Amino acid sequence: MRNAFPGRPLICLLAGMCLFVTGPSAAEEPVKQKTEDGIEVGKMSALRKIVPSEYVEAQALEQYNGLKQQAQQQGALAPDNDPQLKRLRGVAQRLVPHAARWNPEAAQWQWEVNLIGSKQLNAFCMPGGKIAFFTGLIDGLKLTDDEIAMVMGHEMAHALREHGRNRVAKGTALKLGASVASSLFGLKDVGQTVVNQGAQLMFLKFSRDDEIEADVAGLDLAARAGYDPRAGVTLWKKMAIVSKGAPPQWLSTHPAGTNRIAQIRSRLPQVMPLYARTRNTAVNKLPPYRTNVPQIAAVE
């Protein structure tokens, strides 16, 4: 496959997509469900409901199909028999059955996974479960299956928790507020400026809170699917290493500060039992997690 997207434009394209890294509406707001183990499913933002999920999903589908078509034309869309794509789809197949816990409507989603030949270190999941990975992320970080599950779980969590829809809703609310303000005070020009800024908000990266939620929900999803949650630590250590050169695009749309690894580690006691259960063993009987880079340890 050729590298279809060597330059900057894709970053913007992806930033736009990250906006839509979200899912459809939950007809019923999941009130804090008490579960016996794992990460507790919290409430989603009510504001997101001002934008219909169908609208966001339709937009997402259009963009996803557009990207696929563009990649196809450039010979950069991995064919179904591509070994890396098969690997990704294998991971997704194990994660998806656990998605509805985080958003009941996900049971109806038409999940899709594609791989695009590009040096970009990036991945996303759009509303309705449209996932794409770029070869640069898998190759550049030499991701293990467990680490792929961490990235995919994280991206799926953005979609399941409707972070993108919420982002669109916030932009819409700001627009509404601005037009009310400009008609009230006759500040047409000022109002228009705010409207324009509101539209631009749609292309911002996710908030810190969204990132933390995606991290922990992703850990839960991956652990239930039988992937070692400690790979969340090694994944971010690898990210930190490559960031010393040029930071990967994935980081530019996924801010979470320097304590991300500490956050993930603090959640391990909640998710390790889920993983151990899939191995039919106890947490203290599990071998230490080893990634494929010997210098990177999951523990310290």
Ligand SMILES: [Zn+2]
């Ligand atoms: Zn993220």
